[in-house]
Amino acid sequence: MNVVEYISGILKGVKSLLIGMKVTGSYFFRPWKIVTQQYPENRKKDVKWFYFLPLWKAHGKDTPAERKQIVMLERFKGELIMPHNEKNEHKCTGCGICEMNCPNGTIEIISIQLTTEDGKKKRAIDKHIYRMGMCTFCGLCVKTCPSDALAFTNTFEHAVFNRTKLNKVLNKEGSTLMKGVE
């Protein structure tokens, strides 16, 4: 290797480093391109823009439109729920298809026998138990439910202090079956 090659090698190396630093440096002068979000702060409704740029906090200007409150997408599989209407009625008939389709034994249905007015015996749910600690959020229960009684909500802050608090009863107390659902 002669001297010319040696020096041109060094210069090429320095040039390649400068090209890389041009990319990073350009973002230094374009702070509006920064995508980082401040998590607990952006849960609040009135997000001040300086929550995102703590260094510039002292200036304290108004909120730019694009850095608003965090919005969860509606289909996000956060937690299984059983929607109730305003009369405290749900659609679950207690057929047990969700329990059968769950791959992990997350769902357990405790059913009771009810006697209707005309003397017929009918199955109804006493408790629809959902153990979130075992759930893998595959979505088979919601997909296979014949009466659309189950749904996912997009909540995501599930941290609790005790594991037993993850076991939930989905049907509300005193709730009954919606009329017209068989």
Added chain:
Amino acid sequence: MAEILEVKDIAQQEYLINMGPQHPSTHGVMRLVVSLNGEIVKNVQPHCGYIHRGIEKMCEKLTYPQIIHLTDRMDYLSAHMNNASVCLTVEKALGIEIPERVKYIRTIMDELQRIASHQLWWCAFGMDLGGLTCFFYGLRDREPILDIFEESTGSRLIQSYYTPGGLMNDIHPDFQKKVKEFIKYFRKILPEYDQLLTGNVIFQERTKGIGILSKEEAINRGLTGPSGRGSGFACDVRKRAPYHLYDKVDFKECLYEEGDTFARYKVRIDEMWESMKIIEQLIDNIPEGDYTAKMKAVIKLPEGEFFQRVETARGELICFIVSDGNKNPLRVKFRSPNLINLASLNVMSKDFKIADLVAISGSLDLVIPCMDR
């Protein structure tokens, strides 16, 4: 009393070093027992199985729709392709024709997943070689893809989106708009990757001519995916045995003859361009129709053995199902590309420095949970 060795003798002896199980560059729990002579690697003995979960055995007591959610958890960076392997096998066994719309959506989702996987590989590979900036740039561009997934499938990483016969739910109305936006954005941003890392003199010195594997050796060891194509082994399942819509779209199989770490790197960068090309051909032409074929409530496969191979972001994944006519499979076998790609690590890293071992194992893009299953 043990014999006293002179300094000269010690320098000539090989000694063993454990790399892992907790090592930042293995990206998972895998132990490499490395025989060293000074700094030179003489032998690499991988020990895997630290996160063996018995997924193949668990599949035997689950029904076919339930198996899908376990396959996500093998190779979590190509979850859609793993789902597709089981779904295609079941569909092949039952002999059902899936709707055109499903084929389009599955192809687009697979390619989006491939881009996301290569982005994460790119940023982790840059980080392994000391460029932490890459890590943040890669993750920033992966975020829009995960948002697209979240909008349509409901999850970001482990989607369980495919079912035998179709999809879990239809795509979101905004899906096409978001994907087109992303492609436009990423076409502008991808040259930035080359400026940041590919042209970098330190990166080139550390990857060019390191970990060379010849084409013959790659074929002998069964090295597939981008790693195999870096050695010139034309092994793209999308070209060799097309599934979904890959026989209808126009794309190039990225091949490099060098077989070194830099060639494997270049294959992945080129594949991101090719994936974008595939998505652009399909995104405007998604036909209307059902998002799932009519399936029975309980899926029972006929007696026999069924087999399907797909191309994940890491190589060829094979799903092999033996059925005895029940609703559960009798035996399920997954041919994981990661475990088989690991087999060539020993040949690649022989007579290179131990610091190069990080670059070589990084360039293979190993996902440990898929290796152990």
